[in-house]
Amino acid sequence: MRSITLLLLAYLSAGAYAEQAPAVKSAPPPPAFDQSEAVDEPQVTITKQTEQIVEEYRSHGKLYMIKITPKHGKPYYLIDDRGDGKFARQESLDSGLRVPTWIIHKF
Numbered sequence: 001m002r003s004i005t006l007l008l009l010a011y012l013s014a015g016a017y018a019e020q021a022p023a024v025k026s027a028p029p030p031p032a033f034d035q036s037e038a039v040d041e042p043q044v045t046i047t048k049q050t051e052q053i054v055e056e057y058r059s060h061g062k063l064y065m066i067k068i069t070p071k072h073g074k075p076y077y078l079i080d081d082r083g084d085g086k087f088a089r090q091e092s093l094d095s096g097l098r099v100p101t102w103i104i105h106k107f
Contacts, residue, residue, distance in 0.1 A: 042064075045056040050071075057065040066087065069075040078087035081101060 043058045043061075045058070047054045047056070052071060053069040055067040055069075056063055057067070062083070064080050064083070066078040067075055068078065074091065077090045077093060079090055080087050083103075
């Protein structure tokens with residue numbers, strides 16, 4: 001009876017020893033943030049001239065909007081809606097209802 005009890009205790013203690021958590025390894029440091037991966041932020045180039053201020057907005061290197069602020073008068077925008085390089089003038093960015101122009105696939 002004692003031998004069975006000793007074997008049972010030895011078996012249980014070996015199981016408890018095996019269940020101990022392994023040593024914690026330190027995780028590698030996170031990769032450094034690369035500014036070229038910041039796709040949400042447009043690149044803005046501001047040019048000050050004598051009669052006006054021109055702000056060019058680019059996304060992925062492509063010019064999509066120009067804001068022109070004359071010395072006297074209201075600012076206006078030139079916007080490339082289709083991405084073909086043809087800009088249309090708008091007096092403000094809030095033009096009301098716009099039809100979605102999502103690109104689903106390019107050939």
